[in-house]
Amino acid sequence: MYAHHLYDQPEQSPAYENRKETGLTSRIIIVGAGIAGLSLAQWLTRFGIEFEIIEQSPSERRSPHGIVLPFNAVRELKMLGVFEQLQEEYFDFWKLTYCGIGGKEIKSAILTQSPFENEQFIAVREQRLLTALRTGLEKKIRYNTRLTDVDHGEDGVRISCTNELLNGQYDLIVAADGTRSQTRLKNFEGQITVQDHHIPCWRVLLEYPEHGLQPMHMIGPVSQFVIYPVSNDTLYCYAHVHEAPDGEHVADGAMLEEKGRLSPDPKENLRRIFARYGGPVPEILSRLGDAAIIPDRLQSVTEPCFFDRRIAFIGDAAHGCSPLIQQGAAMALADSRCLADALAMQQTDQALTTYRERREAQTQRIARASDAPLDSVLTGPGGMKQLFYSLKLRLFGPDNVRAWRRIATERPFQSANKSPGS
Numbered sequence: 001m002y003a004h005h006l007y008d009q010p011e012q013s014p015a016y017e018n019r020k021e022t023g024l025t026s027r028i029i030i031v032g033a034g035i036a037g038l039s040l041a042q043w044l045t046r047f048g049i050e051f052e053i054i055e056q057s058p059s060e061r062r063s064p065h066g067i068v069l070p071f072n073a074v075r076e077l078k079m080l081g082v083f084e085q086l087q088e089e090y091f092d093f094w095k096l097t098y099c100g101i102g103g104k105e106i107k108s109a110i111l112t113q114s115p116f117e118n119e120q121f122i123a124v125r126e127q128r129l130l131t132a133l134r135t136g137l138e139k140k141i142r143y144n145t146r147l148t149d150v151d152h153g154e155d156g157v158r159i160s161c162t163n164e165l166l167n168g169q170y171d172l173i174v175a176a177d178g179t180r181s182q183t184r185l186k187n188f189e190g191q192i193t194v195q196d197h198h199i200p201c202w203r204v205l206l207e208y209p210e211h212g213l214q215p216m217h218m219i220g221p222v223s224q225f226v227i228y229p230v231s232n233d234t235l236y237c238y239a240h241v242h243e244a245p246d247g248e249h250v251a252d253g254a255m256l257e258e259k260g261r262l263s264p265d266p267k268e269n270l271r272r273i274f275a276r277y278g279g280p281v282p283e284i285l286s287r288l289g290d291a292a293i294i295p296d297r298l299q300s301v302t303e304p305c306f307f308d309r310r311i312a313f314i315g316d317a318a319h320g321c322s323p324l325i326q327q328g329a330a331m332a333l334a335d336s337r338c339l340a341d342a343l344a345m346q347q348t349d350q351a352l353t354t355y356r357e358r359r360e361a362q363t364q365r366i367a368r369a370s371d372a373p374l375d376s377v378l379t380g381p382g383g384m385k386q387l388f389y390s391l392k393l394r395l396f397g398p399d400n401v402r403a404w405r406r407i408a409t410e411r412p413f414q415s416a417n418k419s420p421g422s
């Protein structure tokens, strides 16, 4: 169904022909070589559109955690011709279960039934995904180069970055620099564009030979522990806890006097906060050993933003939100395809309007659906909130699967530049 590579040579793409005929040439710089920046770079390359790409990390970013890619992210990777580059180093899943903190199932969902009959859901090491997305771009990415400032001019935008050779005027800057985007910060200086949800979180990849597990979300009143295999011998775990207004944390099931502040040691935090979890969690916590645990905080962009004059925003820089329905990668990949498609066919200003028109409604819906579960701190008089949540889960199914179903039944954005094999 999908072509392995969209076009072996950019010259074969109708977009390339179109740009040649209409003289659409422009100086483009992409800021950030994460999922959004790399996928845009891949599409632009296929369309024969020149660009620079900078990345602040000193070399290929190391990403020692996993990522869950539901069907729409997998579809995008297949359209981009990158899926095969994963070389089957991922875990296909077809079922996921929501449980209480004791490990007792509340509700499970089977992902082989309508509307997902022909779809694929995977969990993968993020490093593997980034390596696949970098294929062919290795020499193009300017590492150790951080954007420091932007300045709009008459007919373009000037950038300052830590590589003087790249400073100067561009027709278009594409900010693909994540939720805490420096480009967005500089562009909207003085405005608050990121909201902190007061939820510290942790991600870890764990060797666990023959774990025999399928994906599992364990939901407590103020915390969650989420497990996805990335192979038969490795688990990716994501965990979070709601911070009380006084900055302290109460572990689910713990006595109030056990609340405390986070330790600088992520392992200690996981062991303390999830001490009363059952199911596979005690065994997982006992295996943490030297695993690299990546601490973070859940943050969202306050208002999705697609472009301002000649700065385009894609991926998390445009609409970063909570990962609870696992749509970040899919949205970043779809943004890139859409923006590249528009740039291939239209003058820059028109292309930016087209990009926003095609992406705005879906990304706003998804950002809302992603952040909605964050309000559900499930404590309340007599545990009513938790009871109500369990009932909702039983009746309507897991939050993420409900959102995926809605996405699967929406009409996806169609590229004007069709892949020959699609």
Ligand SMILES: Cc1cc2nc3c(=O)[nH]c(=O)nc-3n(C[C@H](O)[C@H](O)[C@H](O)COP(=O)(O)OP(=O)(O)OC[C@H]3O[C@@H](n4cnc5c(N)ncnc54)[C@H](O)[C@@H]3O)c2cc1C
Pocket (backbone or CB within 6 Å): 031, 032, 033, 034, 035, 036, 037, 054, 055, 056, 057, 061, 066, 067, 068, 069, 073, 145, 146, 147, 148, 176, 177, 178, 179, 181, 182, 183, 201, 203, 238, 296, 298, 314, 315, 316, 317, 323, 326, 327, 328, 329, 330, 332
């Ligand atoms: C805890 C957590 C769990 C998640 N789990 C999932 C999941 O399971 N599934 C899913 O689909 N999504 C998940 N997401 C979201 C997903 O990771 C993002 O949506 C996705 O990575 C978007 O990528 P991006 O390229 O827009 O941004 P990023 O991945 O943040 O990449 C931005 C890049 O820009 C670079 N950069 C930043 N500033 C500068 C600068 N000034 N100059 C140059 N370079 C710069 C950074 O080094 C980085 O390489 C999760 C997010 C979090 C926080």
